[in-house]
Amino acid sequence: MNSPFNYGKLAEGAYYTDREKESAWLEQQLNAGINTMLISPRRWGKSSLVQHVAARMKRKDKKTVFCFIDLYNTRSMEEFAEVYSSALLKSTSGSFEEAVATVKSVFRHIVPAINLSPDPSSEVSLSFDWKTVKKNLNEVLDMAEKIAQQKKIKLIVCVDEFQNISYLEDPAAFQKKLRAHWQKHHHVTYVLYGSRQHMMTDFFTKPSMPFYKFGEVFFLEKIPGKYWTSFITRRFKDTGKSIGETEAVAIAGLMKNHPYFVQQLSQAVWLKTSRKATMTNIEEAIEDLLDQYTILYQKEADHLTNFQLNFLKALADGVTSFTKRAVLSDYDLGSSANVKRIKEALQNKEIIDVFGKEVQFNDPMFELWLKKRYFRRR
Numbered sequence: 040m041n042s043p044f045n046y047g048k049l050a051e052g053a054y055y056t057d058r059e060k061e062s063a064w065l066e067q068q069l070n071a072g073i074n075t076m077l078i079s080p081r082r083w084g085k086s087s088l089v090q091h092v093a094a095r096m097k098r099k100d101k102k103t104v105f106c107f108i109d110l111y112n113t114r115s116m117e118e119f120a121e122v123y124s125s126a127l128l129k130s131t132s133g134s135f136e137e138a139v140a141t142v143k144s145v146f147r148h149i150v151p152a153i154n155l156s157p158d159p160s161s162e163v164s165l166s167f168d169w170k171t172v173k174k175n176l177n178e179v180l181d182m183a184e185k186i187a188q189q190k191k192i193k194l195i196v197c198v199d200e201f202q203n204i205s206y207l208e209d210p211a212a213f214q215k216k217l218r219a220h221w222q223k224h225h226h227v228t229y230v231l232y233g234s235r236q237h238m239m240t241d242f243f244t245k246p247s248m249p250f251y252k253f254g255e256v257f258f259l260e261k262i263p264g265k266y267w268t269s270f271i272t273r274r275f276k277d278t279g280k281s282i283g284e285t286e287a288v289a290i291a292g293l294m295k296n297h298p299y300f301v302q303q304l305s306q307a308v309w310l311k312t313s314r315k316a317t318m319t320n321i322e323e324a325i326e327d328l329l330d331q332y333t334i335l336y337q338k339e340a341d342h343l344t345n346f347q348l349n350f351l352k353a354l355a356d357g358v359t360s361f362t363k364r365a366v367l368s369d370y371d372l373g374s375s376a377n378v379k380r381i382k383e384a385l386q387n388k389e390i391i392d393v394f395g396k397e398v399q400f401n402d403p404m405f406e407l408w409l410k411k412r413y414f415r416r417r
């Protein structure tokens with residue numbers, strides 16, 4: 040039997056819930072040709088949302104073509120050029136012959152090698168002589184617009200892990216160039232997203248950054264508890280088991296509605312459940328997961344300073360105003376200037392997320408681990 044829950048992969052089909060408002064909004068944006076940047080902490084569902092909307096829009100309109108580019112392991116301009124142009128070619132050409140024709144019509148100076156993979160899905164990819172490409176990078180950066188014009192399609196280019204462009208050589212100059220080109224494209228709409236919330240926020244909200252005001256920035260939220268309750272209940276039912284509302288609410292609550300972790304805990308509870316899930320099943324599932332994560336979390340804790348641990352202790356205790364005199368002294372946080380530094384450091388380490396005045400643990404399981412296993416021992 041397939042697992043009723045899914046984490047670590049894109050959520051789709053029966054594994055996908057809610058996001059109706061966000062989907063409708065994103066669809067409207069893309070139909071209107073507005074470049075959109077999606078920002079959220081790790082594993083809240085950005086990639087799943089974009090895929091979901093893409094599948095829906097493709098069903099409605101055959102003239103809309105989506106191109107997905109993932110920069111997760113792109114570390115040089117050369118790799119960027121190859122990954123980017125190969126993805127464009129793959130998504131807009133139905134056959135090898137069409138790909139060859141497209142390459143001929145979009146490049147003037149660059150003569151890429153077109154590779155056809157031997158597997159039946161016959162994926163095409165391009166490789167370049169980097170010296171020529173370096174001199175004619177424009178041809179790569181404008182490739183999407185040219186293809187869209189020639190094929191009379193509406194092209195939506197979705198770039199995942201976009202923050203990785205800042206690891207390429209001379210990133211500021213490259214970003215400026217990229218923006219200058221992409222901004223002129225009228226037949227292409229860009230969706231940019233990535234898992235490093237902090238970097239992505241800087242990219243798009245700092246006036247000094249090249250991608251400032253490139254399009255509309257959307258801050259994705261978590262999935263509200265009521266959707267989790269019905270999702271969890273339904274998935275238990277779909278697989279011949281059951282769970283009461285109280286237990287489903289408890290799972291989502293313990294994981295603070297965090298999409299990845301709600302799915303993970305649900306799966307662990309489901310495995311413990313013989314017919315109907317109980318609170319004991321939930322407690323046991325939590326203990327198993329905490330055991331599983333201990334090595335990782337212990338390492339994470341070892342890398343924190345005492346001040347940072349004190350701050351996390353306060354956060355786990357439910358403190359919200361960290362600079363109150365009593366809090367500074369009870370938790371040994373030093374001065375309010377020090378609290379600011381601690382917060383920044385923890386944010387850079389992706390241990391906390393800051394939303395205006397509110398601070399949250401990035402990982403609800405780490406919060407539980409600190410509470411149940413770490414702070415108790417100190």
Ligand SMILES: Nc1ncnc2c1ncn2[C@@H]1O[C@H](COP(=O)(O)OP(=O)(O)OP(=O)(O)O)[C@@H](O)[C@H]1O
Binds near residue numbers: 045056057084300302
């Ligand atoms: N709409 C959804 N319904 C149910 N579960 C979801 C949904 N969106 C995300 N999830 C859960 O969260 C996990 C992470 O989703 P996804 O990879 O889309 O997030 P992301 O924000 O792109 O992550 P990252 O920041 O690491 O790139 C999924 O594997 C799934 O378990």
Ligand SMILES: [Mg+2]
Binds near residue numbers: 085086199233234
């Ligand atoms: Mg993602």
